[in-house]
Amino acid sequence: MRIEFTSRGIWLAELDLWLDPTEDCKKAWISHGHRDHAGGFHREVFATPETLEIYKIRFQETLDPSQQLHPLRYGQTVELCGARLIPYPASHILGAAQLLIEWRGERIVYTGDIKLREPICGRPTRIVPCDRLITESTFGLPIFHFLSREEARERIVGFAQSCLAEGAAPVFLGHPLGRGQEIVHVLSEAGIPTAVDRSIARFLPLYASCGFPSPGWAPSGGELPEGIALVAPPGFRTPEARGRNLRLAYVSGWAALDNARARTGAEELIPYSDHADFEELLALVEQSGAREIDVVHGYAEPFARILGLRGRLARAPRPAAAAPTAGDEAEG
Ligand SMILES: [Zn+2]
Secondary structure (H helix, E strand, O other), X not given: OXXXXXXXXXXXXXXXXXXXXXXXXXXXXXXOOOOXXXXXXXXXXXXXXXXXXXXXXXXXXXXXXXXXXXXXXXXXXXXXXXXXXXXXXXXXXXXXXXXXXXXXXXXXXXOOXXXXXXXXXXXXOOOOOOOEEEEEEXXXXXXXXXXXXXXXXXXXXXXXXXXXXXXXXXXXXXXXXOHHHHHXXXXXXXXXXXXXXXXXXXXXXXXXXXXXXXXXXXXXXXXXOOOOEEEEOOOOOOHHHOOOOEEEEEEOHHHHOOOHHHHHOOOEEEOOOOOOOHHHHHHHHHHHOOOEEEEEEEOHHHHHHHHHHOOOEEEOOXXXXXXXXXXXXXXX
């Protein structure tokens, strides 16, 4: 199959299908609901039902009734121009999916953003055997090693309890879609009352309807009362809580970097991510059995070189944008 890697997304020529296009197109596969993947107005959209719900929440004011939104459940097959398309879980955030494309005997897998460790909220990844693998490498350097969900739960609850015991307010910083809802879910399960920033709270009903409820949360705003934790996006400032003893925890893959404390102001760094770490990426490539690997995001060039040194036919087919770093809205 002819596959073109462009600044607008990945184009499967024979199917005229774009993978995670950033601009309007005719037919799009959207791997998950993060803004850098689920953007643009497309005539036809294929995605999991959860991803389509996130797409609708994000773009409710601009959605056009003439758009055709095709929900595809994990494992469900759709035929398109002689190819079979089947989504599989990717663990990244709620609804995230890899796409298997079977075409004339060739099996191509586009992972989108993915991790192998089980998520706190969502379905675990199933590695799909393929001939050609198109994957990401947001954290494709050996310096990145992340916590399991059990370790992350323990760190989150432990930090919250120690802050509350001494009268301080624990504030958790996490990405507004994915990590944020997972932190709220963990605190809720531990019975810790939690205030939630609006950017995170708007996706909580969807998470609850998909089996990951967080009863007891309340919208943040105004004073932060005693005995309550706060979950907010990175970069969040709390002027209304000035004078309170706030203690910040940063939950992200970027928390694995030495400079994360200085960048975020967080004293507690919890390296739990919705992306694969370096070892997981290597395991993904190995277990997929792919003969060819295209690396398209993050540390694409160094990771493709590392795979090459391990005897793999690997490419970084388009210059990767500068890798994001620990910061305001950086996904990680
Ligand atoms: Zn993502």
